[in-house]
Ligand SMILES: Nc1nc2c(ncn2[C@@H]2O[C@H](COP(=O)(O)OP(=O)(O)O)[C@@H](O)[C@H]2O)c(=O)[nH]1
């Protein structure tokens with residue numbers, strides 16, 4: 001399963017976002033326990049279920065029973081990482097623990113307190129008095145310095161080895177940085193992009209060159225989005241500035257607190273709300289105070305088109321990590337598995353995945369015995385090399 005880390009300075013709202021994103025209604029949760037450990041839980045991407053498509057409806061008039069009015073929720077793993085403090089790369093605060101946890105994640109959600117109501121160390125200050133842009137640069141700087149530290153510590157050894165064994169530096173660096181989750185390809189690209197003056201002469205690389213390289217490695221290997229949290233109380237100006245300042249990253253305005261309130265109210269049947277909805281109805285008698293609170297949230301989600309939480313999860317999984325959803329079936333006519341369940345499973349796969357990749361994702365036996373696949377929509381046979389598309393419904397034929 002995909003693992004996504006929620007990171008940022010203390011008090012930015014990481015745990016609130018974690019709680020909100022992992023609080024699932026029984027109807028949605030394919031997993032009975034959405035919290036695996038105190039800081040690891042299950043969140044869901046929300047997609048349109050194929051069972052509502054006209055052509056598919058003709059095959060399965062009764063629907064699939066796995067979605068809620070056409071919205072399908074597919075699990076991903078979310079991790080609430082320890083707060084990042086200045087000097088983490090030198091082991092300050094929970095520095096090492098923080099960085100260790102980040103290694104396990106495919107992507108990072110950087111939660112920024114857009115209200116400016118907490119200083120760089122997370123202490124509460126007057127709203128608007130701290131510039132959240134500083135948090136973005138400090139966070140990046142910590143990651144860069146962390147990778148730089150690893151390279152710097154080992155540089156002499158690596159450089160000598162490259163010369164003696166005529167090995168490629170990108171291979172040696174990727175070995176050194178394997179724990180960080182960096183590939184040789186990413187390092188190759190980072191070297192290419194960095195402004196090291198004499199790239200072929202490793203002896204000439206100085207500290208500045210290594211820092212420069214570390215920055216490019218981080219950009220390439222740690223996919224990240226910025227969440228402008230506390231949008232409910234943030235000066236509009238701050239959200240706007242965050243959006244404008246970020247060239248290559250998406251900034252998503254969010255109110256984790258609002259999402260938590262809505263999911264809690266929905267779970268207790270006070271409102272009809274599904275994560276990602278841009279509106280909700282009050283379904284139960286509420287007190288005047290509760291109504292006021294809910295009205296405030298309603299205005300907010302009308303203004304922003306949601307609380308931002310579902311948008312974050314979907315964006316990370318589909319845009320940042322470039323995945324698609326594929327539905328494996330055993331019967332391409334009834335779209336069922338062997339026990340008759342309709343469209344029972346949804347698999348999140350990389351965009352370039354093939355039918356064999358899908359087979360392996362279902363079970364290693366299917367992958368190893370893979371013969372060919374059938375597209376349930378067209379009934380055409382798909383070769384091993386075929387690139388699957390989002391929403392594909394696929395039957396895998398294999399030998400046992
Ligand atoms: N107004 C507002 N407050 C929030 C929001 N998210 C979190 N908070 C508050 O910010 C404080 C810190 O939140 P917490 O999730 O514990 O932060 P963490 O240290 O990053 O895990 C708490 O008082 C939360 O209630 C939000 O979206 N809006």
Ligand SMILES: [Mg+2]
Nearest residue numbers: 011014015016
């Ligand atoms: Mg926390």
